[in-house]
Amino acid sequence: MTSPRQRATRADAARNREQLLEAATRVLASSGTEASMRAIAREAGVGIGTLCRHFPTRESLVEAVYRDQVVRLTSGARDLLADMAPAVALRRWMDLFGDWIATKNGMLDTLLTLVESDVVGHARTRDET
Template identity: 75%
Template sequence: MRAPRADAARNRDQLLAVATRAFMSAEAEPSMRAIAREAGVGIATLYRHFPTRESLVDAVYRDQVVRLTTGARELLDRLPPAEAMRRWMDLFGDWIATKNGMLDTLLAMIETGEIAHAQTRDELLAAITTILDAGRAAGDLRSDVTAEDIAASLIGIFTVAPRGEREAKAGRLLDLLMDGLRPAARPEPGSRRPAW
């Protein structure tokens, strides 16, 4: 009995990964049939795991949110806070890109209350705060910046970075944002500031 359940879990994980990639790269929402084909399974297998488009979108959306919330702590376990923050920003960009390929369904689900947008917002702000707090304690990140400041900046960056240029343009803008998040260096004693 264990083998079929393990196979089913693997199939579900595979479908979730393929759907995430499909949503991330699509200009418009891909069909369920296209996702099944990309995953190498029949449409019946896809519908067995995700009976509706909404159930698939919900699963991908929640999986991405979990990656962002757990990702904050996992990155801090491996990296200094400023570097963890920069890597987390890339994860956020992946989440935004994934949302683009399922936007119509997602917006409809938020409107009907199937997805609690406010709860997601709170979870993401908590993830940012976790990294900010570690950065403040280490002296890596400014103490006057809020999680809301960073979230608003990230949304702005990924809104203005076109899909084709996202990696290069968004990467440059994220690096500039990170420069602004670091505490200003104090001048050396006796050093003079420029006159301008």
């Protein structure tokens, strides 16, 4: 018998999580300060309860956005090189990197806290690449 933790994520739950990550990335990139969780939920088109079910704390959301972006940067480099000439791929990857940097503005305080507590560290990020 399958336990609840072993069951596959429902399609709507997976879609909501992806929408939340995308919305959080957009909101964090466009905000000069740390955006509210309500603003992120609103941007994703879900309620604050849905946001909290997926990411119970601001830190868990920021960590998920950070890790998602690291994956996108590393896989993006491989994908771009597979489809484009190296110079064009590098330019496009630099655009991805610029987006990655811009997103850090809206989550800087929380991200620094995560780095200081070693939840997100340089060694962990390096291992994921």
